[in-house]
């Protein structure tokens with residue numbers, strides 16, 4: 362009995378370990394290639410660590426490429442998108458959770474509908490719409506598009522968090538003398554912080570790594586975001602893997618920082634969301 | 639403090655009518671208890687007074703002012719929820735002072751009010767804690783404290799004790815009564831626990847199916863229930879009912895025996911009635927005598943102080959509450975008297991009380 366339990370535990374741990382290794386290995390490889398001098402990249406083949414590590418690619422990327430601009434653009438776009446979407450989704454999610462209003466089920470249906478298409482289908486019409494408005498080749502245009510595509514899911518996510526907070530609380534606050542909005546701001550919002558953090562994180566990463574629209578709507582180098590920028594390391598005749606990987610590692614930093622900041626709320630938030638579905 | 643007047647109020651959720659034509663006046667300082675079975679609309683009525691539900695028809699006045707369109711925050715009432723609804727992210731003190739802070743009361747006044755309320759409820763050592771770190775009983779006290787801290791016009795309670803264990807409930811019940819004596823605020827209290835209703839109420843409002851069945855002081859409802867519903871609802875163990883027809887000043891159940899009617903009761907000859915008798919009013923006699931019934935003991939339930947004896951009589955399960963532990967043995971015969979003066983007679987068709 363106990364031996365069987367022990368065996369099962371060991372198997373379980375091994376499985377988890379294998380999974381983690383599988384998930385993290387590409388990240389490790391990213392790091393490894395980024396510190397491998399170009400001269401060693403092919404000669405040393407698939408060694409786990411180069412015989413000589415260097416930061417030459419990082420220096421190059423930071424000083425001689427447009428990467429800092431891409432980086433800044435991505436930060437602006439992702440952060441704005443995350444903040445706007447979370448703001449809109451909180452209010453919309455609250456309304457979905459608490460109010461019965463005319464057309465509610467139609468609105469929910471439409472929101473769901475937007476999630477059903479592959480985005481590729483929408484690129485041409487999007488371009489047609491944004492171009493006369495002067496929103497192609499601009500960060501604001503990208504923000505508008507990202508907000509539009511992220512609001513529906515974020516709304517459902519926020520709604521599930523609000524559903525998890527008893528109605529009694531805001532009713533008590535309203536009887537205590539608060540307006541509905543004050544009750545929302547002072548009682549409900551603080552309790553939804555995990556949900557807000559989860560939504561922020563989710564939208565931020567989605568926007569940070571979005572490639573398709575960024576590629577199609579932006580052609581000007583000054584408004585290029587980082588995923589598109591990565592492609593600039595691919596030239597007609599060669600791919601500069603070292604520089605590309607160095608840029609990739611740098612691009613991970615803000616996402617990591619962001620998650621570090623919100624992780625306190627996040628674990629709580631994602632599980633809460635998971636249970637409520 | 640204030641009076642509350644409810645005038646032909648009705649409520650529907652969509653097509654479902656939940657309350658019909660409710661009329662009730664609650665005097666300043668009165669403690670009114672709404673009782674009734676689950677789903678009869680007690681909470682709905684309370685929430686309409688609080689302003690949490692729209693009023694479909696009729697009018698509610700607080701202190702003479704029509705409040706149908708007034709937001710909850712402007713009605714100046716306090717409510718204690720069954721779930722307590724404490725703000726989880728605030729300390730006990732902040733929970734209690736929230737309403738005062740919203741009203742921009744001066745800091746010193748708030749501190750003083752919280753201290754006074756905490757003192758009344760024995761919450762002083764807990765003021766800095768979060769609700770999560772409190773026991774059920776302590777949370778209940780905080781909910782009470784949040785209500786009394788600001789001296790509202792009226793208190794509304796929605797089954798405030800139903801999440802507590804029996805002993806704590808008893809203790810809090812007494813405490814609520816004491817508080818009401820001390821503060822004297824108009825209170826509306828919803829419960830389906832009839833002991834709470836009987837002990838706390840100045841007046842009980844018995845509701846069923848969205849309609850007020852009877853309003854009166856607690857002993858009135860016990861002594862003279864207006865209809866079959868109230869008769870069966872008030873009192874524990876519940877009243878026994880025996881169907882029969884009136885003949886010559888007595889009720890004849892279908893087996894041919896006779897139960898004498900209370901003096902002065904007028905019933906048409908042959909009228910179908912239901913006779914009610916409370917378990918504590920069935921008299922056990924030592925031996926068969928004129929007018930007594932003999933029945934076989936089915937089940938004996940000792941409750942400590944008294945004993946509930948179930949017998950089969952006239953094909954019905956009849957409960958008898960007796961203080962004599964030795965009165966009955968399972969399977970043995972029991973002689974009982976149904977005294978006319980302690981009987982309640984109801985028209986079987988209208989279910990209304992006769993006489």
Ligand SMILES: Nc1ncnc2c1ncn2[C@@H]1O[C@H](COP(=O)(O)OP(=O)(O)OP(=O)(O)O)[C@@H](O)[C@H]1O
Nearest residue numbers: 651654656674675676677678679680681682683830
């Ligand atoms: N928001 C709502 N929508 C539709 N029906 C409702 C709503 N709220 C309450 N009801 C219905 O109204 C009726 C009365 O509900 P209410 O909560 O007032 O009952 P209650 O007497 O408080 O019962 P309990 O003792 O179980 O708390 C119930 O039949 C309930 O299903």
Ligand SMILES: [Mg+2]
Nearest residue numbers: 680681682796
């Ligand atoms: Mg209720």
